[in-house]
Amino acid sequence: MERTVPPISAKPLLRALGGEAVWPPPAWLMRQAGRYLPEYREVRARAGDFISLCTTPELAAEVTLQPIRRYDMEGAILFSDILMVPWALGQPLRFAEGEGPLLEPLRGAEAIAALDPADLVARVAPILETVTRVREGLAAEAPRTTLIGFAGGCFTVACYMLEGRGSKEFPVARGLAYADPALFGRLIRTLQDATVEYLVAQVEAGAEALMLFDSWAGMLSPGQFRRWVIEPTAAITRTLRRRCPGIPLIGFPRLAGPLLADYAARAGVDATAFDTSMDPRWAAQAVPPTMALQGNLDPLALVTGGAALEAEARSILAAMRGRPYIFNLGHGIVPQTPPEHVTALMRILRSA
Numbered sequence: 001m002e003r004t005v006p007p008i009s010a011k012p013l014l015r016a017l018g019g020e021a022v023w024p025p026p027a028w029l030m031r032q033a034g035r036y037l038p039e040y041r042e043v044r045a046r047a048g049d050f051i052s053l054c055t056t057p058e059l060a061a062e063v064t065l066q067p068i069r070r071y072d073m074e075g076a077i078l079f080s081d082i083l084m085v086p087w088a089l090g091q092p093l094r095f096a097e098g099e100g101p102l103l104e105p106l107r108g109a110e111a112i113a114a115l116d117p118a119d120l121v122a123r124v125a126p127i128l129e130t131v132t133r134v135r136e137g138l139a140a141e142a143p144r145t146t147l148i149g150f151a152g153g154c155f156t157v158a159c160y161m162l163e164g165r166g167s168k169e170f171p172v173a174r175g176l177a178y179a180d181p182a183l184f185g186r187l188i189r190t191l192q193d194a195t196v197e198y199l200v201a202q203v204e205a206g207a208e209a210l211m212l213f214d215s216w217a218g219m220l221s222p223g224q225f226r227r228w229v230i231e232p233t234a235a236i237t238r239t240l241r242r243r244c245p246g247i248p249l250i251g252f253p254r255l256a257g258p259l260l261a262d263y264a265a266r267a268g269v270d271a272t273a274f275d276t277s278m279d280p281r282w283a284a285q286a287v288p289p290t291m292a293l294q295g296n297l298d299p300l301a302l303v304t305g306g307a308a309l310e311a312e313a314r315s316i317l318a319a320m321r322g323r324p325y326i327f328n329l330g331h332g333i334v335p336q337t338p339p340e341h342v343t344a345l346m347r348i349l350r351s352a
Contacts, residue, residue: 011074012144013075013145013146014146014208014209014248016324017248017270017292017324017326018248018324019290019292020324021325023352024351024352025317025320025326025349025352026074026146026327027074027075027326027327028073028074028075028076028148029067029328029333029342032071032073032077033077034332036333036336036339037070038339039066043059043062043063043066047059049094049095050081051087051093051094054084054127055126056126057126057129060080060126061133063079064076064130065134065141065142067342068138068141070343071342071343071346072145073145074144074145075145076138076142076145076148077148077150077211078134078147078148078149078202079130080130081101082150082151082152082156082157082215083157085120085152085157085191085194086161088119088124088194088198089115089120090114091104091106091161099165100165101165103164104164105163109186112183112187112190117193117197120194120198124198124201128201128204128205129205131205132206135207147209148207148209148210148250149202149209149211150210151195151198151199151210151213152212152214153212153214153215153229153232153251154191154195154233154236155173155220155228158228159174169219177224177228188228188232192232192235192236195212196236196243203247207247210247211249211251212233212252212269213252214252215252216255217255217256218254219255225253225262226259233253233268234268237249237267237268241268248270248271249271250269250273250292250326251267251269251272252273252294255275255277256274256275257277257278260274260287264287264291270292271291271292271293271294271326273293273294274294275296275331276296276297276298276329276330278295278330280295280320284323292323292324292325292326293320293323294325294327294328295316295329296329296330297312297316298312299330299331301313303336303338303341309345309348310348313349
């Protein structure tokens with residue numbers, strides 16, 4: 001993934017990822033395809049369960065394209081889930097209404113050794129078909145929009161695999177990282193290799209940019225953050241540079257705080273996403289001016305709308321003007337978001 005600046009005629013989001021200060025900035029929103037949209041809810045009801053939705057290419061492509069049709073965003077992110085990698089490695093997974101993801105927890109060296117990467121690409125074949133369908137759909141309907149593939153950061157995915165479900169603290173994973181770093185490292189390396197194969201396959205299917213979501217990175221101490229977030233990400237980016245030259249990668253170490261600067265300097269990503277808690281002015285100073293930043297509107301400001309939404313959005317825009325930047329949220333859209341507030345946000349951005 002050699003760092004290259006796309007030509008001036010390229011898509012706005014790719015230009016920003018290549019280091020250009022595009023203005024008004026390109027925009028997309030995390031979880032932009034989701035329950036806040038009535039058209040999504042209709043497709044979700046037809047799919048039955050969540051995994052079926054993720055692995056039925058016709059339906060997953062449709063929900064990926066829905067927000068692009070409504071809002072003409074510059075980025076379309078593949079509709080899937082970060083836990084499709086452990087699912088493809090053979091770990092039982094289901095999504096329970098009101099509970100979120102539930103996995104059979106990994107316990108001990110034998111369970112980690114039993115994870116099977118051999119059939120990963122074959123198991124995710126329906127997701128790769130979704131990528132191809134979305135790329136074709138964008139070419140026909142929204143040729144300025146960039147298709148973003150993604151995976152979870154190794155630490156975050158390991159948290160779910162070891163805990164078996166979501167958690168406020170993920171004590172099993174964090175405890176294992178301290179108590180048996182060799183075993184925890186074995187799981188992280190398995191995830192590194194699997195993540196690379198998954199992302200490369202997405203690029204081959206049509207993804208134009210990639211993103212790593214390390215949603216629970218901010219729970220770690222500085223030393224643990226560097227070991228279990230920055231180092232695995234750097235290993236992934238090194239391999240992607242070799243195997244997918246020219247494909248940019250966005251990294252999102254959520255709640256990293258001041259460690260965001262260390263991540264931006266050492267993780268090897270092309271753009272760094274930052275969360276709602278971070279002052280955009282600080283982020284603009286802490287991250288090199290040639291690297292794109294992405295973020296960080298509070299999803300609750302989007303729910304509120306009106307003057308509060310406009311004030312928050314314009315404050316972020318003011319802090320980011322003059323540098324490579326992609327407008328986004330600091331976390332995902334929440335289900336109670338009125339769709340018309342997203343329309344208002346896009347109007348604000350395009351008048352910047």
